Amino acid sequence: MMHLLAMDWGFVVEKMILIISIVSISLVIAMYETYAERKVAAIIQDRRGPNRAGPFGLFQPLADGLKLFMKEEIIPNTSNKMLFVLGPCLAMLTAMMTSAVIPWGDRIHFTLFGQDRYVSLQIADINIGILYIFGVVSMGVYGIMIGGWASNNKFSLLAAMRGASQVISYELPMGLSLIALLMMTGSLKMSVIMGQQLDGWYNVLYQPLGFFIFLVCAFAECNRTPFDLPEAENELNFGYHQEYSSMKLGFYLFAEYINMFISSAVMVTLFWGGYDIPFVNDTELVKNIGYNWMALLQGGTMFIKVALFIFLFMWVRWTIPRFRYDQLMNLGWKGLIPLALLNMVITAAVVLWLKK
């Protein structure tokens, strides 16, 4: 009991506020990703895109959300009710969980009751940060699998099977490409990997091939074109979420956009220097402007980098047609895995040679 009372309750409150703000920020970003997706699609196809709801159509996501909420909720009679509801919940949950280990900025500083407090802008700086991400990401396949299976519909099941095997296949090269990175950094901790890039070279310069493999796998993990076979609207009738309606469908679609945001953030943190402001000496700058302004600048930098990656995701989606299933598997198992292994061996040799 005394332990509980002696606990730093301020710490708990700080973390709660941080969690709530990061979750709501990623929800808002996911909302505006749907808007951006339609706008980017329109601009690439010489159209105008949504421009009716509000100035420049900025309220379009709100209108879409309202529409999804107001739709009739249909649960098929033959479906397994519990799993049918669990599917979208899991998809959403796993999408949100990954953001816990990503450093969004350095720290903010304020004085409370005459006491200096520093709040790190990373929810949990755990030792196994990257392993945690992998664990949560591979949970994401359950959302697809359970949803498709519980619908009790052969097309949904087919699509879910395709999705599951795709995600599992592409997790392997993703992991292998990161092993090469980990051999260089020597830590699984996100803040350490991030800190090495601060005012130094970005990891993408040491690991261009690793980054490329990771990028391709991120497309596959997020079920984005050219690897959106689980959805495959014109062959499988929207695939695993065919039987879903109303906000449960909304959750699936939303989870995809959150995944896109989070995987962009992971890529930025691991390979593109995270919140480091490029061409600026951060340690010098922080002495001049203080922690709070620095945190704001760093958060902004991170956001810009992430936004560029999200644009890349969309740009690729509206350029490349979907892969055929055998092409997808060929690319994964015969292309990316050997490439990742090669990258790993070369990195290992170089690391060994440099240490000697």
Place this chain on the structure above:
Amino acid sequence: MVERKPMTWVERLYMWNIMKGMWITFRHIFKKKATISYPEQKRPFSPVFRGLQILNRDEEGRENCTACGLCAVACPAEAITMEGAERKKGEEHLYREEKYAAKYEINMLRCIFCGLCEEACPKDAIYLSETFAPSNYQRKGFIYGKDDLLIPHPKTNPVEYKKALGNRANKPQHEQQ
């Protein structure tokens, strides 16, 4: 015949072709938009555009139609029905000649907007205007009666009259053919 050559090494890498495709879509970002913001902006009509019919009046606002039935005969879709009536004393300001159409209906769902009614009319009574894309909630709403078809009165409502007349009816008859 499409020749299916095995992919070359560069093609099997996918990357080069993907880059080329991305460059193409990137260039499209800066191109002129093909779409317009429709209700605010409208595309110009061709001078021979054929829209919904209007029943014309003369300069004093009298109806031109004499219910001769030539338009109904000419109509290939059989969309036009009418009933004639005799002009009474004191109705001279309403109808130009002794006979007029008491009922004049065009079924817009049947109409194919060919313009043969306009060509058949000896009295310049029917024109195809520039109004298009009518919308309604019910089928019976597409059967346009006289109150839908008649042009606004040129004396009491000259602005609407001009608008309804459009560019097409303003031209002399010989130019229209």
